[in-house]
Amino acid sequence: MIFNTHFALAEEYDLCQPQIDEYQNNGHILLRNVIPESEIAELRTAVLRTHEALKDEEEDFQKAFRITQNLWEINDTVRAHVLSKRYAGIAAKLLGCRDVRIYHDLTFFKEGLGKGKPTPWHQDGHYWPLDTDGCITLWVPLIDCPVDMGPMSFVSGSHLNKNAEHLPISEESDEYIRNLVEKENLSVAPAQHMNAGDATFHSCWTYHAAASNTTDRTRIAFAIAYYDADAKVPIEPPTNERRAANLARWFPGAVPGGPAATEKNPAVLFPHD
Numbered sequence: 001m002i003f004n005t006h007f008a009l010a011e012e013y014d015l016c017q018p019q020i021d022e023y024q025n026n027g028h029i030l031l032r033n034v035i036p037e038s039e040i041a042e043l044r045t046a047v048l049r050t051h052e053a054l055k056d057e058e059e060d061f062q063k064a065f066r067i068t069q070n071l072w073e074i075n076d077t078v079r080a081h082v083l084s085k086r087y088a089g090i091a092a093k094l095l096g097c098r099d100v101r102i103y104h105d106l107t108f109f110k111e112g113l114g115k116g117k118p119t120p121w122h123q124d125g126h127y128w129p130l131d132t133d134g135c136i137t138l139w140v141p142l143i144d145c146p147v148d149m150g151p152m153s154f155v156s157g158s159h160l161n162k163n164a165e166h167l168p169i170s171e172e173s174d175e176y177i178r179n180l181v182e183k184e185n186l187s188v189a190p191a192q193h194m195n196a197g198d199a200t201f202h203s204c205w206t207y208h209a210a211a212s213n214t215t216d217r218t219r220i221a222f223a224i225a226y227y228d229a230d231a232k233v234p235i236e237p238p239t240n241e242r243r244a245a246n247l248a249r250w251f252p253g254a255v256p257g258g259p260a261a262t263e264k265n266p267a268v269l270f271p272h273d
Helices: 017-026 037-053 076-082 085-095 171-183 241-250
Strands: 028-031 059-061 065-067 100-110 119-122 135-141 152-156 187-189 199-203 208-210 219-228
Touching (some): 085 219, 152 199
Antiparallel strands (some): 028 199, 119 208, 135 199, 135 219
């Protein structure tokens, strides 16, 4: 199969050491102009069309957002972005690893006019079935995303613990983390305005949430989840149903204690490893 060439996606992002330090200290960072401006419109169109093609598989998380997953497997434009060395290079540098693999991609659509409810505070690590803390998610709005559209807030430094690991995203996780923030006087980094193409990167262990979308437009966001390319599948069986389901879905044929590397999890920077 021949894919369109996206030269801008091969250009290295100018990431400096203070930004790497910021991510490693806080567990999250907002970077501007991650997706080149020349690529945004085409990616937005591809994401919208592919999301619609996957409509039968759409999941609605408590009216907070709607998702479809692994768009890269069926759309060439999305594939070019998911396998972009530009984005993967950022992820690998922030994690401090030689390369990253693809866990999966996701859409995050939050309806406007308050129909898109607040996203509860949670830790993504509840869902990740890997034996590594080297997990990171790129989250990017494909339209300009003011604060009242529901970009994410983070608790800085929360990636250094797994206190909410036992809780799926829910009212319970929200209450639990809010109580931790108040009791331990944790630092909350509030949501910031994001232009289309700006991106946040956050650890799977960083507490995060998003407010309701009170604008008159749907928030159109896309995410790519990466992990350290040398990660393994845990020897012990998954500790909850969602991890078990994700292990079966995203790592078909992987064995306990073996590499977390299947045809669904290509390495990006050194794809022939």
